Amino acid sequence: MRDQEFAPLDAERRLSTKEAAELLGVKPETVYAYVSRGQLSSRRVTGGRGSTFDAGEVEALARRNRRESAGSSPSGGELSVRTRITLIESDRYYYRGVDAVDLATRHTYEEVAEWLWTGRMRPGNTFTAPAAPVAVARRAVDALPEHATPTDLLRVATIAAATADPLRFDLSEDAVLGTARTLIPTLVSALPPAWRDRRDEGPLAHRLWTRLSPHKDPDEASLRALDAALALLVDHDLAASTLAVRVAASARAHAYAAVSAGLGVIEGPLHGAASGLAHRLLQDVLDQGDAAPVIADELRAGRRIPGLGHRLYPGEDPRARALFALLEQIPRAEPALLAARDIVETTARHAPLHANVDLALAVLTTSCGMPPTAGETIFAVARTAGWIAHALEEYGERPLRMRPSGLYTGPKPPQPLPE
Incomplete structure (x- = not known):
């Protein structure tokens, strides 16, 4: 639809949720998702249920969506990439055709990673890192200032590990898989420990625990929740x-450079760092004992509520649902779970959004005594396996096919030389 095909709307008129959804061509749930992301503002109906929306604001968003859609690919549709790795549909997601939640709750992170890479299950598989790249990565990480973020540490560790691998330019499948199986444990081993001892043996989740939690003797349920969180976050289509x-x-x-590219993007507050915002929100609710004043402060400041809603799931985020179920088996997680439920129920009065995986991660990190940045670390370590899977898949495609054409909107040439 072209811009001129929109009938002008009365700028003073308010639209119902149904009317806004029809104009935008989306479901009503998506309208509230736009609100949560700060793309639309809403106003509660006086004395009733539901919200209304500024007609001019909705029309402007509809125009912008149409322009972005028209300019995203030569065919006028959204950019799409062939992949055999992850499918998301009907509020569920699948790794190579198998329900991802079933895989994550029945297998370890390492086993799920192998399935994603090869389509084969290797029961009991664990990742180990050679001493040489670990030593190089640790020295590089230890040289960083104290205020460095988790993504800073992982990015530097990745680059350092690459310098220790003279065969890194071998892009054959076996070579890349070998890199993947050593890079991920190297990244975990390079992280500074939460307490004096560095544990570099056993399942990856246990090794990661020693970098994130001050509790030296984690119970089995807590370790299982952390391992499942890693497996649930391995991949999520083309984030x-x-x-x-x-x-x-x-x-x-x-492969190291490809992973570094992913780490360069993941640090944004709308991606890997989102769980840290949810962690702080959850901690504020726990401190005050009530979500209402905390949510009110967020809305008053014009901020979106972290940990709620997801553009790919009109209903509940299946990753959050699975992780919440595991957290319910951990007694010390009960206060954080109740606080998360309070956040969802309080916000539902304004916008009916479900909890997403960032809020579930926040419950895990808060209840296990981890810092606010722990969710970002978990996310980045987990997603490294998915990035390797996508890099492997892309190596089998035509080189440089990911080269879109720019849609130039600057001054029409020729322009005079600047003074």
Whole structure:
């Protein structure tokens, strides 16, 4: 639809949720998702249920959506990339055709990663890292200032590990898989420990625990929740960081460089760092004992409520649902679970949004005594396996195919030389 095909709306008129959804061509749930992301403002109906929306604001968003859609690919549709890795549909997601939640709750992170890479299950598989790249990565990480973020640490560790691998330019499947199986444990081993001892043996989740939690003796349920969180977050179709990885792989960057590209994108507050915002929100609710004043402060400041809603799931985020179920088996997680439920129920009065995986991660990190940045670390370590899977897939495609054409909107040439 072209811009001129929109009938002008009365700027003073308010639209119902149904009317706004029809104009935008989306479901009513998506309208509230736009509100949560700050793309639309809403006003409660006086004395009733539901919300109304500014007609001019809705029309402007509809125009913008149409323009972005028209300019995203030569065919006028959204950018799409062939992949055999992850499918998302009907509020569920699948790894190579198998329900991802079933895989994550029945298998370890390492086993799920192998399934994603090869389509084969290797029961009991664990990742180990050679001493040489670990030593190089640790020295690089230890040289960073104290205020460095988790993504800073992982990005530097990735680059350092690459320098220790003279064969990193071998892009054959076996070589890349070998890199993947050593890079992920190297990243975990390079992280500073939460307490004096560095544990570099056993399942990856246990090793990661020693970097994130002050509790030296985690119970089995807590470790299982952390391991499942890693497996649930392995991949999620073409997220922004994954697209960056595929662009790098399209240019035939080696696996370390492709992972570094993903880490460069993941640090944004709308991606990997979102769980830290949810962690702080959850902690504020726990401190005050009530979500209402905390949510009110967020809305008054014009901020979206973190941990709620997801553009790919009109209903509940299946990753959150699975992780919440595991957290319910941990007694010390009960206060954080109740606080998360309070956040969802309080916000539902304004916008009917479900909890997403960021809020579930926040419950895990809060209840296990981890810092607010722990969710970002978990997310990045987990997603590294998915990035490797996408890099492998892209290496099998035509080189440099991820090269869109720019839609130039600057001054029409020729222009005079600047003074």
